[in-house]
Amino acid sequence: MPETVLTQPAETATATAPVVAAVDIRKQFGAFEAVRGVSFEVRRGECFGFLGPNGAGKSSLMRMVSSVSPATSGTMSIFGLDPRTSGSQIRARMGVVPQTDNLDQELTVEENLLIYGRYFDLSRAECRRRAKDLLDFVQLGDRAQSRVEPLSGGMKRRLTIARSLMSKPELLLLDEPTTGLDPQARHVLWDRLYRLKEQGVTLVLTTHYMDEAEQLCDRLVVVDRGQIVAEGSPAQLIREHATREVLEIRVAASVVAGIESALSSLGLRTEVLPDRVLLYSNNGEQTLKDVHELGITTLSSLVRRSSLEDVFLRLTGRTLND
């Protein structure tokens, strides 16, 4: 638990108080502890990410930040308010995009927004105005009157985002906003999230895609088994936990068994994965030559820049999407 406590440098914290401040948050489901002592801060106007594999506790954290599910222990402050006593006031200033869409499939696209806006006590006229603008924003203007059920996954996701914006939130929580979407739909969504950030909305998102985290997040924490194992900007994390380059090689199945000891003379960090072997080096081409000089035959090889995936592998010994 203690190594997960994040301390903000004083000079960055002076301008504005953090939008979210969580200290030693835990969440227990029966005997199982899904979140095990997590502390973090989200600053105004930034995009903050939770990166972690399935079951890491990302959604449980998001539900606690959204002031729906109370933490079992620890303290949380959102907009300087306590979610245990001021849940309604907090939720009034926040938009939530849950992991699985909970749109009303029986209603039309527009009706979904109108009903939702009413829960924020907007007048019907104001709901209609905002719904129209938001449907244009997420490129669903021409589908306003169609039922939700036949929409594609990407359209539903965009509609859920539009719905979360009905209240003009200061803070937007997105639980895996692009999981299950095709690359084009993801890029449309990312673009919309950039624009919201430009408008000053604070974003908190979870993902298990490194590229998404690298693209969108100013800062992120890596979560594994209910704990934070690292935090920083994407570039910072890569610098601290990985080398400049990674050499990926594939070798014949007969060679895999002894490969780790065969490569040990190179003195590099190696990861033997089921389908490939990763070597962490500052000069990938040179390392490939060294591997060949050891008499190892590679079926294929690839030198690439290291990514958050490598950071994750380093920290947890597992790949993110296993």
Added chain:
Amino acid sequence: MTTPVAVRVWEGQIRTVWNAWRTSVALSMTQPFIFLAGMGFGVGALVDAGDGAQSSLGGLSYVQFLAPALLATTAMMAGAFEAMWPVHDGFYWRRTFEAVAATPVSPRAVVNGLMLWWTTRVVVGVGGVAIALVVMPSTRSWGIIPAVVVSVLCGLGFAAPIASWTATRTSDTPFAALQRFVITPLFLFGGAFYPLTALPGAIRPVAWVTPLWHGVELCRSFTVGNSSPYGVYVHLGVLLAWCVAGYLACLVTFDRRIRR
């Protein structure tokens, strides 16, 4: 100008429940007419012709005896139905309550909004019966108005406790059993079709402790002036007790389910 939060939940319920369940609602509204036509006039003709029929029905014709009671049975059916599938829908299939939970609306406001919605639903459901009572000269009376109020209590007396239980379920399979083994027997043994005294003594306590029979007795005595052997206050007390207990239970179970 702000709208009370429960009223906004009620608005949402009207749209969502109506959209998904209007067929079931429409079908359930035809039921009292079928019973009135089949039992009231068909069976009524036989009953009224029998010896001593008038005295065992407290001086009423069979239609007079049955028709007001249908206010209460219809209210029970509507309340019980609303508290099962549509509530499960809100938690499990469409997860409307999950979506609402992310807004400023609190679990308590969800329950309050549902109480309003169930009231509306019961009034709409018994509306058809009330019209039939007005149309038939033998049942026409100002007492229909308090009888409709009583039927709302009877409907909520079922809806609220059942919904508090629905909120603890993750599957819809037990609903059919509740319908079959609780609601339907109550419908038959709740004093709507014949006086409770016609039942074996061992079964009567079931009617005494559940809301339906109290609703039936009150609806009947308000409309056709058949003074009930038990005081109006006792009947009202039992109905209110079920409503309040169910409401309090809903506050607990809805809060647990939504904020888990």
